[in-house]
Amino acid sequence: MTDLLWKVFRLLQIQALTVGRELTFGSSVQVQGQLVKSQSKRQNVELKAEKIEVIGDCEAKAFPIKYKERHPLEYLRQYPHLRCRTNALGSILRVRSEATAAIHSYFKDNGFVHIHTPVLTSNDCEGAGELFQVEPSSKIKVPEENFFDVPAFLTVSGQLHLEVMSGAFTQVFTFGPTFRAENSQSRRHLAEFYMVEAEMSFVESLQDLMQVMEELFKATTEMVLSHCPEDVELCHQFIASGQKGRLEHMLKNNFLIISYTEAIEILKQASQNFAFTPKWGVDLQTEHEKYLVRHCGNIPVFVINYPSELKPFYMRENEDGPQNTVAAVDLLVPGVGELFGGSLREERYHVLEQRLARSGLTKAYQWYLDLRKFGSVPHGGFGMGFERYLQCILGVDNIKDVIPFPRFTHSCLL
């Protein structure tokens, strides 16, 4: 009911009542009349307008959104300041708002403390993709000295800072912007995107982590479905036909669990030819992820226990001998691929110390070692890409359409 376009669409039928400026598509209006029970099945009430005043008229010819036209999402992306007024973007962004609230509720109801992990950080060696660096604009061309005395970067993850907090609050979460300076135009990547991250102390098995991940996905989705069914319906009907059934299928089934080793075996036995030959010790590619999800009947699937070399220093070693895997988990979902990533963290001081030394990171991560020196606890956590989550439940193909103002290589409009 708050969508201006929708209001105007209804009002065009009663143009005769208008006073003042011309009523065109895209105008803002004030309407006086009687709210009565509707005889239509598509709505409960309707407004019997007696007087319509045009508050702000609209230059309809110049307005890039046209009456009764269904504009492709690619076309609308050119107008980040106006596209939110269309039904499609309006619904997507209302769902985004409801999903945000649902995620906060889920964690609050389960006793997690919310933490604002910093956007600016001096941690630069986590190896999670290209970093953005930050300096005052006056200094960026001649950076003789840094504003913060050290180089400062935009965060790629709040995990390490959440680990700090999990030493005080047992269960913590963060939900904020993260950044990658990747030169990617893919439909699944942005330079600025949102991550939901959680960290839990006294967790000793991936099983416990996976349970929270599955619950978070399902509880959030159920809440969104019950709070804005019409908006979800609009997406499923006009943007991604068939998505409704696919989503129900995900919600009613238990997510599956396979090990990385099993995943490689499945891929090796596949009749399909892959561009990248699956091989133990090599990372899964998008084509592999897609195959695995289809192989699992389009039910989300957890892949666990990855080779140690493929993963960062903080993941907990499984002590499985020559295999040398770590307790890592990725959740793969239909249409999107990797949605969650998580792991148990290496809480043993001496093991962590050795791994940092091997990577030459001991000095930079002394503070991180401290967390293990002073009352260490077994703990683990995960992160979920929020835009990918929205793509997954709504069936929106391009990540640029589920965020209000997408930022990617060559584009930072407004």
Place this chain on the structure above:
Amino acid sequence: MTDLLWKVFRLLQIQALTVGRELTFGSSVQVQGQLVKSQSKRQNVELKAEKIEVIGDCEAKAFPIKYKERHPLEYLRQYPHLRCRTNALGSILRVRSEATAAIHSYFKDNGFVHIHTPVLTSNDCEGAGELFQVEPSSKIKVPEENFFDVPAFLTVSGQLHLEVMSGAFTQVFTFGPTFRAENSQSRRHLAEFYMVEAEMSFVESLQDLMQVMEELFKATTEMVLSHCPEDVELCHQFIASGQKGRLEHMLKNNFLIISYTEAIEILKQASQNFAFTPKWGVDLQTEHEKYLVRHCGNIPVFVINYPSELKPFYMRENEDGPQNTVAAVDLLVPGVGELFGGSLREERYHVLEQRLARSGLTKAYQWYLDLRKFGSVPHGGFGMGFERYLQCILGVDNIKDVIPFPRFTHSCLL
């Protein structure tokens, strides 16, 4: 109950029960025993420990937090990775978490749509203080070309992006990080801080805006007080004695309203000598703000209708002749000074067009003019500094102590 230190404090009394490693202050432990009704008035239940296992011991000598010592907040700031384990920071950060949830609730319950306004923006001329610029770290020293094709900055406010959204959703809010590259070591400024911002369509008077601002302050605070009374109590008792009464005084009184012109008159008649002589047409200084709040009996006071020249181009002109004020409002609160800033926005195309032209901003803000060309609506909004809000209710003197990881000139730890 989740505070590790607190647990350990209790457990030291029953050290005889421990097995395994040495139980020292700061250790993490697993306790088995019976939960029974407590005979003490200070708690409802207590755990009769039968077995205590040390999960992670703590090098007590090296641990910078000492048993039974009350460390000054300045001292703790040196240890951003450990200070959250103290009672004081634990309470402050739990209050921060509750206040975050309360703010989300307030807006959701009142029909606002949540918007993630972007952190990266190409708007560079709003004049709201020094900007941070962003480039991939590999390019920062030789920036031949920009990653985004245009210079990109860290946001100083989500307002303009919220105005975009208010054209679709009527009432919107955002709650995220904002940045200023100011060379300030003040107890009220950070390089990275959080802002709560709201924008409302079809609002035509400052009165309506101020009502929402006062309600937001009071509703959020009441919710925090009811959800974590013990944490608030701890701050009021150990960090800011007398703050409890001051806060109750703020909550039970209606906030006051004076015009900028009246404020200048009050300051001119003050017996106090100011470092900056108060004068119509010149901005209020911190010393002036403090005086005004005391003059108003330590009740928060709205100051409205500022000279146009002091304020940015988007604020709505009051049409009051030679005075030439704009419909701007600041809320001043005891101890902190300016907590909220807001205004009606200039929704009239031709007035805005002229003001942009005068500032040479027409080209950069064509998209912003578009919002007035296509169905403009009277609207207004405000922003609240979240850390200052926490300082105000808890009585914490230094802003660096109410954010998990403070960033300011010369400091970006972790």
